[in-house]
Amino acid sequence: MKNVIILGNWKANKSIDEAKKWIDEFTPLVTSLPRHVSLILCPAFHHLELFITIKTIFALGIQDISPYPSGAYTGEISAQMVAGKIQYAILGHSERRKYFRETDEIIAQKVKETHRASIKPIVCVSEMNQASRLKELVPDFEDFGTILYEPLFAVGSGQADSPEKANEIAKEIRVILNNVPVLYGGSVAPDNVSTFILQEHLSGVGVGGASLDPMKFANLIKNACNPR
Numbered sequence: 769m770k771n772v773i774i775l776g777n778w779k780a781n782k783s784i785d786e787a788k789k790w791i792d793e794f795t796p797l798v799t800s801l802p803r804h805v806s807l808i809l810c811p812a813f814h815h816l817e818l819f820i821t822i823k824t825i826f827a828l829g830i831q832d833i834s835p836y837p838s839g840a841y842t843g844e845i846s847a848q849m850v851a852g853k854i855q856y857a858i859l860g861h862s863e864r865r866k867y868f869r870e871t872d873e874i875i876a877q878k879v880k881e882t883h884r885a886s887i888k889p890i891v892c893v894s895e896m897n898q899a900s901r902l903k904e905l906v907p908d909f910e911d912f913g914t915i916l917y918e919p920l921f922a923v924g925s926g927q928a929d930s931p932e933k934a935n936e937i938a939k940e941i942r943v944i945l946n947n948v949p950v951l952y953g954g955s956v957a958p959d960n961v962s963t964f965i966l967q968e969h970l971s972g973v974g975v976g977g978a979s980l981d982p983m984k985f986a987n988l989i990k991n992a993c994n995p996r
């Protein structure tokens with residue numbers, strides 16, 4: 769059975785108290801995982817300490833990282849500041865490209881910073897040219913990175929891409945980036961997750977909205993563990 773990654777991204781949601789409530793509700797729902805399934809959760813930065821202290825079933829990630837090392841960069845979180853505490857970083861999400869004008873060059877800089885700190889980058893792409901540009905700017909990306917393919921129309925819309933189409937695109941990305949693992953994201957829900965997991969070229973899913981509700985996320989994980 770192939771390895772499957774389920775990546776939850778809370779985006780800019782939840783107070784500390786709301787995160788505690790989420791953990792209390794989620795924890796009894798998913799107590800173990802099959803060996804081939806990995807869960808990564810990227811809550812917001814201020815939740816990380818909570819997840820580290822409580823020790824949950826998740827590997828932890830951050831939703832962004834500074835393109836600069838530690839130093840005089842007000843408001844930024846450098847990779848060195850969180851190294852050893854988190855394992856993954858989502859980089860270049862379409863919302864960051866859109867609202868914060870992140871370019872492929874800035875994202876490549878972030879990839880290099882995370883890699884230097886032994887944090888694994890998960891780079892979001894919505895178009896093939898973003899994958900090609902990543903290959904040019906970080907030629908060895910496939911040795912340590914993962915791609916999260918998210919078509920713009922599908923993010924937060926309730927209209928997921930067709931699993932076959934996502935599989936085709938993942939196949940093309942894997943040609944450009946030499947068999948890099950590719951996840952699909954965009955309106956993944958408990959009732960459609962299996963169809964994505966079953967696609968040959970997909971190594972898992974990225975989940976935004978459905979990860980905010982503990983019951984929904986637990987159901988999604990259960991369906992991903994036994995896809996049919």
Ligand code: PGA
Pocket residue numbers: 777918922923924925926953954955956974975976977978
């Ligand atoms: P969504 O978000 O699941 O709410 O569509 C996906 C994402 O942006 O990663």
